[in-house]
Amino acid sequence: MAFEGLSERLQKTFSKLRGKGKITESDVREMMREVRLALLEADVNFDVTKNFIKTVRERAVGSEVLDSLTPAQQVIKIVDEELTKIMGSQAVLLNKAAKIPTVIMMVGLQGAGKTTSAGKLVRYLKEQSQARPLLIAADVYRPAAIEQLQTIGQQLAVPVYEEGTAADPVEIVKNGLQQAQDAKNDYVLIDTAGRLEIDEQLMDELSRIKEVAQPTEILLVVDSMTGQAATHVAEGFNKQLDITGVVLTKLDGDTRGGAALSIRAVTGKPIKFIGSGEKLDALEVFHPDRMANRILGMGDMMTLIEKAEKDYDEKQAAELTRKMQENTFDFNDFVDQLEQVQKMGPMDEIMKMIPGMANNPALQNANMDPQDLEHLKAIVYSMTPQERQNPDLLNPSRRKRLASGSGRPLPEVNRMIKQFKQMQTMMQKMTKGNFNAMEQMMGNGFQGKLGKMAMGSMVRHNKKRKKKRLKKVKRFKS
Structure with a gap:
């Protein structure tokens, strides 16, 4: 997508600051030089770039930033706010006439x-x-x-x-x-x-x-x-x-x-x-x-949520959650979910909307070609109804039959079944609150910690909602 080069360069620039406990005016000047080059290379108007750099520099060298405990984060926050400002601060919806049309x-x-x-x-x-x-x-x-x-x-x-x-x-x-x-x-x-x-x-x-x-x-x-x-x-x-x-x-x-x-x-x-x-x-x-x-590189969870709400209905989501909890998620559900995710857009773009995932090297291979999805479907559709519901039935001879029936190489069939089993295990662990599964899936670094925190936050939010509902019920009964 657009901004890829700009995004990558800005994030590299800011990563140099993250390890520092304190930053100096010299650090800010060096960073602003890099940001200026990044904006000009991204074809941003020269005058816009000049004014942007001036504003950020003036705010970034203030004592409340340089003397703070997290100066690097403060500078990134200022850049984020000023970027937002030059693009318009907030969404502007269509105007509507007083009378039709x-x-x-x-x-x-x-x-x-x-x-x-x-x-x-x-x-x-x-x-x-x-x-x-x-x-x-x-x-x-x-x-x-x-x-x-x-x-x-x-x-x-x-x-x-x-x-x-x-x-x-x-x-x-x-x-x-x-x-x-x-x-x-x-x-x-x-x-x-x-x-x-x-x-x-x-x-x-x-x-x-x-x-x-x-x-x-x-x-x-x-x-x-x-x-x-x-x-x-x-x-x-x-x-x-x-x-x-x-x-x-x-x-x-x-x-x-x-x-x-x-x-x-x-x-x-x-x-x-x-x-x-x-x-x-x-x-x-x-x-x-x-x-x-x-x-x-901070992600865009709101757009991701809106996309998900648009392409998923509540009944499907509830049914999927039940199957994950009961460990009955099978190959039929697997294909359904792949198709739902594909509707939301290219996989690499979706993943970049998750905070902390923008620089994950795995994203380079995250996008799934529509033809790959058809190959997966062909393998699943070559299974018997019993095999789709119970992957443990897929012994070596059955897998050879699937490869022949779908026209796909045997290693590809084996890889798909292995990945499905890993995903099935991961889903069950996550629904039971084992957030280490999320950390393993995203890696043990920052992304994994972030995923774990995000899942924990969701669970805490759901618990709060449940408590509120119980209070309302008690008040109603009394």
């Missing part, structure tokens, strides 16, 4: 991902508020733009208003808005045309559409892979149209991420959403504090 105008250069982002936003609105949106195809220049939007509309069961490529985009928007009024659509998303670069003709057309549509939101879609150029694009569109927010796309690509750290500071307009994939569910509300935590 709320009109959202998607603008940006060609290739930035406007059409796909419009589809992602429609899906988000339907999930969040049971919205009844309408898409308007106002890009009459790009080949197949209308067809792409219609395909997205069909996938999401959302109507698309279009008049072909010969009509005037301003008239298309005008007529589309009338249809939305008649059909009582509560949201209208306008997919406008782009160019390879900002030009007068494009801006004139967008200004006329803005005048007709009177949009509640003008969202600029920016390709984060364009680096500092993204900041210049944002400045240009903001000057002409007075945008209300930014959607940053392709944050899953090989990008240095500087745009996210620069756009808010340069334009004063918030990043509202980030796109991290081509699928229509790959859209997240942008949380500056969470992004700062990710960059500094």
